[in-house]
Amino acid sequence: MGKLIAYRLLFAVPQLLVIAVVVFSLTYLVPGSPAAAMLGAAATPESIAQVEAQMGLDRPAPERFAEWIGGLLTGDLGTSFRSGVPVAELLARHVPATLSVVAGGMLVALVLGVGAGVWTGTRPGTPGDRVVTGGTVLGLAVPEFWLGLLLTTLFAVQLGWVPIVAWTPLTDDPLGWARGIALPSITLGVTGGAMIARQTRAAVVASLAAPYTDTLTAAGVPRATIVARYGVKNALVPVLASAGVTLAILIGVSFVVEKVFSLPGLGSIMLSSVIAQDFPVVQGVVMVTAVLVIAVNLVLDICYGLINPQARPQ
Amino acid sequence: MRTALRQPTALFAVVVVTVVVVVAIAAPLIAPYAPEAKDFTAPLSGPTAAHPLGTDDLGGDLLSQLIHAARTALLVAVGSVVVAMLIGVPLGLVLGYRGGWYDRIGSRGLDIADALPGLMIGFVVIAILGQGMAVLILAIGLVFCMNFARLTRAITLTERNKGYVESARVSGLNAPRILFSQVLPNLAGPLVVQAAVFLGSAIKVEAALSFLGLGLGDEQPSWGGMLGFATQHTADHPEMALAPGIAICVTVLAFSLLGDTINDTLSGSRMRRTKILGRVLLDGDGARSGSADAALPPASAGTDDGPVGPDTGSVEDSAGEPVLAVRHADIVADRPDGGVVRLVHDASLTVRRGEILGLLGESGSGKSMLAKAILGLLPAGVRLAGGAITLNGTELTDRSPAQLAALRGTGMGVVFQNPQANLSPVHTVGRQLTDVVRAHDATISKEAARSRAADLLDLVGVDDPERRLDQYPYQFSGGMAQRVAIAVALVGEPDLLILDEATSALDVTTQAQVLDLVLDLRDRLGMAVVNITHDLGVAAETCDRVTVLLRGEVVETGDVHTVFDHPRHEYTARLIAAHPGVDDDAPGLGTHDQRKVEHA
Numbered sequence: 032m033g034k035l036i037a038y039r040l041l042f043a044v045p046q047l048l049v050i051a052v053v054v055f056s057l058t059y060l061v062p063g064s065p066a067a068a069m070l071g072a073a074a075t076p077e078s079i080a081q082v083e084a085q086m087g088l089d090r091p092a093p094e095r096f097a098e099w100i101g102g103l104l105t106g107d108l109g110t111s112f113r114s115g116v117p118v119a120e121l122l123a124r125h126v127p128a129t130l131s132v133v134a135g136g137m138l139v140a141l142v143l144g145v146g147a148g149v150w151t152g153t154r155p156g157t158p159g160d161r162v163v164t165g166g167t168v169l170g171l172a173v174p175e176f177w178l179g180l181l182l183t184t185l186f187a188v189q190l191g192w193v194p195i196v197a198w199t200p201l202t203d204d205p206l207g208w209a210r211g212i213a214l215p216s217i218t219l220g221v222t223g224g225a226m227i228a229r230q231t232r233a234a235v236v237a238s239l240a241a242p243y244t245d246t247l248t249a250a251g252v253p254r255a256t257i258v259a260r261y262g263v264k265n266a267l268v269p270v271l272a273s274a275g276v277t278l279a280i281l282i283g284v285s286f287v288v289e290k291v292f293s294l295p296g297l298g299s300i301m302l303s304s305v306i307a308q309d310f311p312v313v314q315g316v317v318m319v320t321a322v323l324v325i326a327v328n329l330v331l332d333i334c335y336g337l338i339n340p341q342a343r344p345q
Numbered sequence: 346m347r348t349a350l351r352q353p354t355a356l357f358a359v360v361v362v363t364v365v366v367v368v369a370i371a372a373p374l375i376a377p378y379a380p381e382a383k384d385f386t387a388p389l390s391g392p393t394a395a396h397p398l399g400t401d402d403l404g405g406d407l408l409s410q411l412i413h414a415a416r417t418a419l420l421v422a423v424g425s426v427v428v429a430m431l432i433g434v435p436l437g438l439v440l441g442y443r444g445g446w447y448d449r450i451g452s453r454g455l456d457i458a459d460a461l462p463g464l465m466i467g468f469v470v471i472a473i474l475g476q477g478m479a480v481l482i483l484a485i486g487l488v489f490c491m492n493f494a495r496l497t498r499a500i501t502l503t504e505r506n507k508g509y510v511e512s513a514r515v516s517g518l519n520a521p522r523i524l525f526s527q528v529l530p531n532l533a534g535p536l537v538v539q540a541a542v543f544l545g546s547a548i549k550v551e552a553a554l555s556f557l558g559l560g561l562g563d564e565q566p567s568w569g570g571m572l573g574f575a576t577q578h579t580a581d582h583p584e585m586a587l588a589p590g591i592a593i594c595v596t597v598l599a600f601s602l603l604g605d606t607i608n609d610t611l612s613g614s615r616m617r618r619t620k621i622l623g624r625v626l627l628d629g630d631g632a633r634s635g636s637a638d639a640a641l642p643p644a645s646a647g648t649d650d651g652p653v654g655p656d657t658g659s660v661e662d663s664a665g666e667p668v669l670a671v672r673h674a675d676i677v678a679d680r681p682d683g684g685v686v687r688l689v690h691d692a693s694l695t696v697r698r699g700e701i702l703g704l705l706g707e708s709g710s711g712k713s714m715l716a717k718a719i720l721g722l723l724p725a726g727v728r729l730a731g732g733a734i735t736l737n738g739t740e741l742t743d744r745s746p747a748q749l750a751a752l753r754g755t756g757m758g759v760v761f762q763n764p765q766a767n768l769s770p771v772h773t774v775g776r777q778l779t780d781v782v783r784a785h786d787a788t789i790s791k792e793a794a795r796s797r798a799a800d801l802l803d804l805v806g807v808d809d810p811e812r813r814l815d816q817y818p819y820q821f822s823g824g825m826a827q828r829v830a831i832a833v834a835l836v837g838e839p840d841l842l843i844l845d846e847a848t849s850a851l852d853v854t855t856q857a858q859v860l861d862l863v864l865d866l867r868d869r870l871g872m873a874v875v876n877i878t879h880d881l882g883v884a885a886e887t888c889d890r891v892t893v894l895l896r897g898e899v900v901e902t903g904d905v906h907t908v909f910d911h912p913r914h915e916y917t918a919r920l921i922a923a924h925p926g927v928d929d930d931a932p933g934l935g936t937h938d939q940r941k942v943e944h945a
Contacts, residue, residue, distance in 0.1 A: 174572075175553075243769045251784050
């Protein structure tokens with residue numbers, strides 16, 4: 032097990048490095064100069080040169096990259112072009128909301144997805160299966176932000192069950208925090224749940240059609256035991272294998288859904304920075320997201336190793 | 346396609362996609378107002394006769410915006426899917442075809458890209474290049490190009506190793522020619538399916554970006570932008586959110602169902618082939634039973650001419666009482682169109698205590714279906730249409746699933762062909778054995794169940810059982826895994842053990858060892874054994890009697906020596922003639938000589 036963790040950590044390093052190189056080079060892809068873009072119509076060659084010098088854009092790329100990586104490792108992600116606030120501080124302020132709704136969304140997705148997948152997978156072809164599986168097709172087609180909009184209109188605006196401006200930090204008021212992230216989590220959970228349900232259903236159907244199911248059935252093991260113990264565990268193997276991708280998708284979706292619920296997450300600063308071409312912030316958000324996804328994948332891979340003995344290095 | 350359209354979902358997909366395309370093309374003709382027209386007298390009017398969906402805060406007609414937005418959605422979706430394919434397909438072709446380092450580095454690159462949400466790529470592209478139609482198309486295209494690269498790579502990898510690419514390479518075609526003329530046509534189907542699905546996904550991404558205000562300007566209506574506007578009016582005009590959302594939903598759903606429909610249509614040829622196969626099966630049955638009548642007495646008149654006499658069920662002595670008797674079993678598969686395919690017809694066989702019956706036949710002869718029918722494990726859509734199956738004199742065919750479950754395990758055990766697949770790959774061998782032990786004795790303690798599991802492993806000849814209990818199936822060799830599967834089957838001390846090609850996947854030496862084990866267990870436990878095999882050598886070595894199946898019908902049953910030395914049916918004779926070494930005088934000498942011939 033220790034070996035598996037070591038291997039995965041080792042792979043995470045080049046992965047992060049490649050992403051860092053790509054993210055760093057982004058500023059060089061901008062047509063013209065970011066300084067010109069920042070200054071807008073008021074730009075003169077002199078003011079552009081001045082701002083470029085301020086931003087360090089006049090120095091050679093390798094030197095700037097070394098400096099940037101060094102900064103990353105010490106937690107210095109530069110300062111926002113627009114507001115002058117350190118990026119690290121901005122991120123620290125906005126990560127909690129994103130983490131909360133993504134974790135909540137993933138939880139809802141797993142409960143809904145595995146539940147629906149096992150339920151339909153054990154009765155393929157029945158009317159119940161058709162209805163629920165049809166529901167997952169619909170769940171994948173619904174734009175998440177629209178679903179969020181409908182939920183907030185109904186439950187926050189019309190019924191008033193949850194606050195309209197939802198976000199309360201966990202440390203301030205745990206109950207308020209939970210009420211605040213309930214609707215966003217359900218919104219994310221429907222999409223994620225639909226994805227997971229389809230994978231789980233296919234895996235459960237395959238597992239229950241596998242020869243070992245017949246072997247155990249013929250040997251007298253009751254069907255309930257086979258489904259609960261063998262069907263589910265075998266089905267979790269492919270589901271866990273793709274849970275990392277599901278999570279990455281949910282993070283992306285959360286950036287959009289945030290706007291519906293006025294959540295102060297990474298999406299809100301990403302959005303304003305994309306429009307303002309505030310690259311230090313864009314780079315910071317991309318890096319922190321990559322680290323988040325890679326870290327969660329690490330945990331998922333370890334879970335995968337716990338479930339699937341063949342995934343453990345010998 | 347026409348048959349596919351009979352499916353309501355396919356019809357829905359085609360109708361909706363057609364409507365959206367027509368609306369998008371004819372938007373200026375259909376829409377009551379120009380998209381930029383403002384009715385300043387009626388801002389935020391809500392639904393009225395003049396403005397069925399209401400107006401925005403400047404009096405713009407929302408219905409007209411909705412109609413023009415279909416144009417935006419389709420244009421961006423088609424453009425971005427084209428961009429995604431132009432980038433992804435060549436990339437996937439190169440990775441899959443060149444293999445080696447290209448593939449290793451490229452695939453790692455794709456894995457790394459997985460660490461970022463697709464939308465993030467869209468954000469970054471827009472941050473760099475600013476907003477606009479071309480940028481939006483490029484941004485969404487880049488989101489999906491990885492998927493096309495992955496799909497293309499996977500298919501190219503499999504196609505690359507097929508005979509036709511190999512022969513094209515040998516005949517001197519260069520790589521681009523092979524890729525474009527040989528590999529790409531095989532990719533076309535999956536790519537079209539994928540493209541249809543991603544058209545829907547691209548519409549969703551476009552809507553999300555427009556919703557965030559990162560899409561096109563306000564002068565270009567979009568469904569996402571309309572929803573963005575609706576968020577400001579959840580309190581006073583909640584109905585504003587309905588129409589654009591439904592438009593997105595229905596369109597995305599239609600494209601994804603269109604993908605399914607194309608997929609079904611493309612694989613339709615495969616289904617037709619199965620249907621033809623079914624018909625051949627039926628016709629073959631008819632034709633053959635005609636000729637069989639000439640050569641043999643009809644099956645119902647008693648094909649069982651074995652040493653104990655026809656399968657009348659008469660009891661000569663208690664030792665000879667049949668453990669299993671199958672009489673006139675008909676097994677059919679239900680076709681979706683309501684017809685049935687006959688898989689097994691009028692099959693009868695009996696096995697007595699301590700006897701090994703060989704069930705012989707080529708693949709597709711129905712022998713495994715017969716075994717599954719005996720076990721009550723017929724797959725969905727396949728059923729026993731007639732006949733009787735009795736175990737120790739108890740009728741099995743009219744049992745409820747619960748009663749059947751109670752009989753399984755104590756009455757019967759089974760071992761299938763693939764040694765690794767017989768056991769769950771993610772549970773230890775000990776876990777599986779103890780679960781079976783506890784299924785038979787709910788009150789047994791954990792320790793006692795484990796020690797019984799160890800005893801069973803010992804019984805089937807697995808060394809060091811205590812240590813082996815904690816191992817996973819992949820840590821067992823094929824022969825050892827098959828021994829474990831036999832141990833699982835033996836937990837309930839069954840009267841009948843069914844081996845369904847249980848030794849076919851093993852090498853000759855291991856096969857002989859496992860067969861010796863079966864003979865030994867039969868002697869020690871006095872079980873009846875049905876050994877299903879296509880290997881006459883195996884049958885000759887282990888079986889007392891054999892039943893030969895041809896296209897679902899029993900053509901011959903009898904003592905193994907009698908059948909092999911004096912086959913009464915022409916098919917059996919041909920089967921034996923095809924296995925040199927088995928038609929010699931001593932059937933027992935068969936296997937190994939014959940194997941040498943086969944391997945030579």
